[in-house]
Amino acid sequence: MTVYFIGAGPGAADLITVRGRDIIERCPVCLYAGSLVPQGVIDFAPEGALIKDTAPMNLDEIVADMVEAHKKGQDIARVHSGDPCLYGSIAEQMRRLDEEGIDYEVVPGVSAYAAASAEIQKELTLPDISQTIILTRTSMKSSAMPNNEDLKTLGSSGATLAIHLSVRNLKHIEETLTPFYGEDCPVVVAYRVTWPDQMIIRGTLKNIREKVREAKITRTALILVGHVLAEHSDFTDSKLYDPDFVHVLRLGKDKKKAQEVEREANTPGGTD
Known part of the structure; x- marks a missing residue:
């Protein structure tokens, strides 16, 4: 059993x-x-x-x-x-x-932050903008946050934040994160993401609280905060598909460099 x-x-x-x-x-x-x-x-x-x-x-x-x-x-x-x-x-x-x-x-299952990212069609990690996602919540009626996991400490990183269980704590989120991200930093509140009554509310740290209040959302919502949520067209392409970037699965035209990459990959402790 x-x-x-x-x-x-x-x-x-x-x-x-x-x-x-x-x-x-x-x-x-x-x-x-x-x-x-x-x-x-x-x-x-x-x-x-x-x-x-x-x-x-x-x-x-x-x-x-x-x-x-x-x-x-x-x-x-x-x-x-x-x-x-x-x-x-x-x-x-x-x-x-x-x-x-x-x-x-x-x-395992699909988490709300992944589903929200898919719904808004945004990659949460962009080169030169953010390469880190922090999944967290704020202290309300549930258990307290451990030491060094308060929103101020996490927000000082500037990483993309996925804040759970905190839609009624938007005033605290706004006041805490604005010094690090700026009042114009994009925010998305995803209410019951992928359910039939899903709502996606877009705003900034300055106005998201008012928009959520108008929508009368008080529970079952995820908050995404970060500059990756902005409309970017000038971010740097990743190296993954760069024609000049050589790795063991795409050796490129430089045979000598390709041989070095392959030899390193086949060496104990080498990198792939």
Whole structure:
């Protein structure tokens, strides 16, 4: 018997991985986060499966269902939204399963920041602009941020930020990040990205709070902040497809240099 922690993706039922879908289709028990997982994903469960929405349940109740299924030898599809590795609350479940001696596996899913990037058709890492993405949140009602993970410290990097669980904290975000990014820095708020009622709100650190207030968004939204979100036409091309950039899979016209690259790649500790 195994508990499978499955990332259902950001919302659209067809953004679940093939592996995740296949596991749901064969599990006799499906426990899912009803407020965040679309019905289309749960519809993959087999006929006659025990399907329970865990939104109103506490940790003890969820684990009790897992223990009961374990006694019956029934695999469980434990379906979470997005990717379970980000704010998935699976660590405490896995700890309890370890105590119970119950096996589990984790199946990754499409995270909201990746889905939002696809919806707005923006690459979040551009040469000379940003080569780092920081996934974070701000302190509100949930657990406090550890030392050195406050927004001021992270924002001082100038990296692209994907801020989760913080749409009601936009005043703090604006005030904290403006000194580092400037008030005209682009901001995107993606509400229920890939769901039928998705909203994409574009603005700047100066005006995004007012735009979100007008849209009456108070939850289930991701905030992207960074200069990569601007309309760029003059950024430097990456080296990946540069005709003069030689690597082991594209040796180019310079045979001597190509031989050096190939020899380095085949040397223990060499680079590819």
